[in-house]
Amino acid sequence: MKRLFLCLLALTVVGSLHAEDRRWSFFMSGGFSQYQYEAPGDLGNVFAFSSINSGSSSTPELQQFQQAVLLESITPSTIESKETHGRLGFEYLFGDGMYFGLNFGLSYASGEDRCASNCGELSQLALLNVVNAGGSGASLLTTQLLLFPSIFGFTDTSSKYSTTMLDLGLNGHFNPRGTFDPYAGVDIGGGICQFPGAEGITCTVAKVAPKLGFRYNFSESFFAYMQGEYQFQTYQISGGSSSTSETYENPVALVGLGVRW
Structure with a gap:
């Protein structure tokens, strides 16, 4: 009888824990990136x-x-690019262990290109x-x-630009119920790019971004996170009768906060 009672108690505790699983989260973050590339x-x-x-x-x-x-x-000239980043979005953890997550949201970046050498x-x-x-x-x-x-x-010799994209990503969490939760994943995104002062230009941008990061869960409801990613961005620029496609590699560091429910 005592063993049966303990088994029922254990099942009740486990069931309550699963009932309190917080699979949804909302996050927002800011970040910075700096990189160089060659221009002909x-x-x-x-x-x-x-x-x-x-x-x-x-x-x-x-x-x-x-x-x-x-x-x-x-x-070729060496061009240095500096960007500031902003993100907001949602993530849903799925599976029995909540080890996998699907995120979607909005990302914005504003940057400036400046000639660094052979200028x-x-x-x-x-x-x-x-x-x-x-x-x-x-x-x-x-x-x-x-x-x-x-x-x-x-x-x-400097030029400013901005990008606005819709993002979709898949993540793998190593310790989703723990205090310290490392994760890895990849984001894809697409949207528009703008160049202030430039007229008659149409620009679209797409990206693929492998990422690594970790969450620190203060409680069941609140967390902070740091994330590093390596973006591969392709810009498709057209104006008049001409068009060009350019791809850049861009490391990004992000710090953010989030809430779970």
Whole structure:
């Protein structure tokens, strides 16, 4: 009789624990990312200054300048990108042990690209050499500069952008009922990208992002989490009669809070 009572008590406790399983959660987070990529040179700069080396106005300083423009035009530039991220979404844990979760939600990122190396430094030094030398070479180059100021960084070399995506992900939780719950998974997403000040451009973006993280459950209802992911993002940009597709790799770090029910 005593053993039967203990068995019934154990079943009651286990049943109550499963009845109190909190499978749904809402989360929100913020984060940051920083990465670099290479951008091809602009051969248009070479054609813009193709006339400098011809005629009686050519000088050694102008020849050195054109060589500098040529070198930087065929050498890729290194672009540094910095982004801030915001996320919110839901997750549902399924299975008897709640070891698997399906998440969906909204992600937003705003970033800025800025040239980090091979940004016209060599051409600007050669330009100063021409100006210091004076004469007809300086006058000829001044005319070219009025026509093509962007080559020398006289215009802003940074560009801002933002992305808004719907996300869907699958997670594997190692200790969903414990205080410390590591997890791994992958997110996919798609949405739109925008470039402030750019007109006549249509941009869409898609991503695949493997992720690792952990939750710290303060109680049955509240938790905090940290997550690292490695995004593969593909941008499809079209404007007028032309279109281009570019893919970037982007590590992201996130910190967030959530509630379970």
